Amino acid sequence: MSTTEQQRPIIEFNGVNKWYGQFHVLRDIQLKVARGERIVICGPSGSGKSTLIRCVNRLEEHQAGDLIVDGTPLTDDLKAIEKIRKDVGMVFQQFNLFPHLTVLENLTLAPMWVGKMPKKEAEERAMAQLKRVRIAEQAGKYPLQLSGGQQQRVAIARALCLTPKIMLFDEPTSALDPEMIKEVLDVMIELAEGGITMLCVTHEMGFAKAVANRVIFMDQGQIVEQNAPHAFFDNPQSDRTKDFLSKILGH
DSSP: OOOOHHHHEEEEEEEEEEEETTTTEEEEEEEOOTOOOEEEOOOOOTSSSHHHHHHHHHHOOOOOOEEETTTEOSSOOHHHHHHHHEEEEEOOOOOOOOOTSSSHHHHHHHHHTTTTHHHHHHHHHHHHHHHTTGGGTTTTOOOGGHHHHHHHHHHHHHHHHHHEEEEEEESTTTTTTTTHHHHHHHHHHHHHHHOEEEEEOOOOHHHHHHHHSSEEETTTEEEEEEEEEHHHHHOOOOHHHHHHHHHHTTT
């Protein structure tokens, strides 16, 4: 990788707007994400935070402005979209595992079909990622035989099998029982320490303090405030941020 590539933002939103019919869901988003940066995005329901990260791998289309991912502008060009999707892993609130496939088969499917990888190599890579999320012993089981926390760790391992440069997390713990949240966050903390670029929509503020380089607060489709975690939590600038934090931190 050239020095220029390393210095260039890996994700760049430049005046990005999106509407659902009349509803203006993203308003003039300006955001640059550095390679290896870990960003937590928070905000009330309907603030546009999930839509924002889903634009990065074109699960949602933006209608105005520029969005550039690792030097490739996101347009209707299918080849560009395909290239970006290979470099961007995503973990959803619902685990989205195939119930009729074993854990191992869930992980080898994309590398074999998308990456044209031989089965043996795909299985070796899958087992390595399952070890990484500490669940290798469940490889032969089906998703519904696992707890929610285990299924989410499998979903993280599946995303890692395509060796993405960027990981997107869309409220990865909000469908989990409280006792399972920690096991998923621990895996995410380990990932963060490995230097991957992360954009994470979450209300887990302890995770934000432990991992994030930057916390972004969104409301009504706009980035209202962003700062390093320490400054964000201890000295919020906007009244909307203060109000939000008082509700979720219980002050």
